[in-house]
Amino acid sequence: MELRDYLHILRKNWLIILALTLVGIGAAAAYSLTRTPLYEAESSVFVSTQAGSGTIQDLNQGSNFSLDRVPSYVLVATSPVVLNPVIDDLGLDTTASQLAMQISVSSPLNSAIINVSVQDADPQLAADIANATAASLSDAVEEIETTASVSASPVRLSVIRPALPTTAPISPNVPLNLALGGLIGLALGVAVAILRTVLDTKVRNPRDVAALTDRPMIGVIPFDPKAAERPIILEADPTNQRAEAFRALRTNLQFVEMDGGTSFVITSSIPSEGKSTTAVNLAIALADAGKRVALIDTDLRKPKVADYLGIEGAVGLTDVLIGRAKVTDVMLPWGRRPLYVLPAGKVPPNPSELLGSSQMKALLDDFVNTFDVVICDAPPLLPVTDAAVLSRLTAGAIVVTAAGRTTTHQLDGALDTLETVGAKVAGLVMTMAPTKGPDSYMYGYGYGYGYGYGYGHSDKR
Structure with missing residues (x-):
């Protein structure tokens, strides 16, 4: 990334x-x-030797002797021989090993100074233990260094800094x-x-689409909370940003170069991605631009075009394909624009066979010769094969994917389905794109409208 x-x-x-x-x-x-707050107190002792003659040589030897002994005294400081007297003197209810855990003894490098640090919840007791330990260490060293051949210990430990209780806890x-x-x-x-x-496999923005395919993203339709109430936004509110997005889709579609004419199948990966509203609004936008447009409802399982446009849909494509009606009798003009709609008609028992029939191919060829653009609203690709079969008879498929609803696996599977049957993908359209938040692709402002709109594109285009 x-x-x-x-x-x-x-x-x-x-x-x-x-x-x-x-x-x-x-x-x-x-x-x-x-x-529980812990307080620390520290006492320091100095290790020295009691030289006999006091000559420079004796002093040097005594200093080296002290430095050699300091590491050993550091270890002795936390031994029972030192800590047991401390426990007795202070009347502590603990053992030498437990008390040793509270005591930290150290000595700076090449130094004859030993620092005894004690941590305890009582600042005064911490200072008392540090001072008692320093005194007990001095006595223990004197006893250890005094042998039968020597009347007095050659080493002396002197307290140079007694421990004092502190007011600020260290922990x-x-x-x-x-x-x-x-x-x-x-x-x-x-x-x-x-x-x-x-772990998020949802397609949320055009960059997610670009990671799956090199086909162009030709439109992004912003999310409209009132889309269910006004699916035909170009008729309900022509100045809405969603309506402007369909006009941008119309413009981009004109730059898509497809062999085989200008007939397109509008489909999606799964249901409820907005393919039918995209097909209807795109057809209206193309007709508003002066194009003669044929909108065919080829979703013979759950047709919606007739309901969206408010026309009679009981007789339509199905009747034409089985020879029960003529196209001129069931194809209806819609609105004050060159838009003609062929409803789906009755739901047949064999939609895939009808859509892949020679009659359907002949009908589409006739429409391509008669109209500037042919838009077919087809079922989703993953549940059924209708759209894949139909896409082979057209110039290409426009795949609609809903932001935050379709997974990358579903979109990839839909594109693989089209590739398997040898169909071409004219482009992809993202619907329900968020207008706010990090996934938003709204920017700038629309000239003369006072709102922003925009859409992403494929990085691989």
């Missing part, structure tokens, strides 16, 4: 990312509030916890957003 793809994902899923970030911060805050670190919680929540939100995008 490119950078703009990631930016699109972030914009599309910003609510999820924000919510998980806030959850992470809230979880960190809850964790911090439920933790929990609330600012750090909140920052970490926010970062973890943010990372989780981004991961969820990317995962949702990867």
Whole structure:
């Protein structure tokens, strides 16, 4: 994916990312509030040798001796020999091993200083344990270094910085916890957003279509919440942005070069993608431009053209194909434009056979010679084979895909069906395209109308 793809994902899923970030911060805050505050106190001791003569050589030897001994004393500091006296002196209800977990002993590199740090919920007790441990370490070292041949220990540990109780706890670190919680929540939100995008198989914009096929995207019809109430938008509201999108589709269709004439099958992958309304509105738009248009309802299973246009549809294409009626008797003019409509007629038991018959081919050939453009509203490609059969008799198929409804698998299957039968794809039309949000393709403004419209195109065109 490119950078703009990631930016699109972030914009599309910003609510999820924000919510998980806030959850992470809230979880960190809850964790911090439920933790017992811990205070730290630190004492420091200096390791030195008691040189006999005090010469420079003795001092150097004593210094090296001290440095060599410091690592061992660091380990001794958390041993029972040091901590048991601390427990007894302070009356602690714990064991040496448990107390050792509260104590951290360290020494800077090449240094004769030993730092004893203690953490406890009581700041005063932390300081007392640190001081007691430093004193006990001094006594333990003196006892360890005193042998039978030496009357006094050659090593002396002196407290150079006693521990003092602090007022600010070192744990929990609330600012750090909140920052970490926010970062973890943010990372989780981004991961969820990317995962949702990867698992989302819906076709949501023209770029998704371009990833599947190199056929051009010749139109994007914006979503209209009142589409069910006014399916024929060019008649109901000619200045609507959806109506303007159909005019843009009409213009783009004129630049599609197809061998075999200007007859097109309007189909889709699955039902309810807006193919019938696209066919009707496109036919009206072409007629408004002065084209002689024949609109044929070839959906012999669930015909809708007659209902949309408010005409009688009981007799139509089916009757013509079986020789029960003549085209001139059942084909009706519609509106004050050169648009002629042939309804589907009665639903036959064998739609695919009728649509693939020689009678249908002869009818289409006659229409191509008589009209400037022939538009056939056909059933969806995946449920039945009618559209695939019919598309072989026309110049090409216009595949309608609904944004957010059709999956990439369904669209790919529909295009494969057309390719299998040797049909041509004139282009694709996206319907129900969102006008707001990250998947919106609305921009600019329509000249003289005061609204924006636009559509994407195939990157592979």
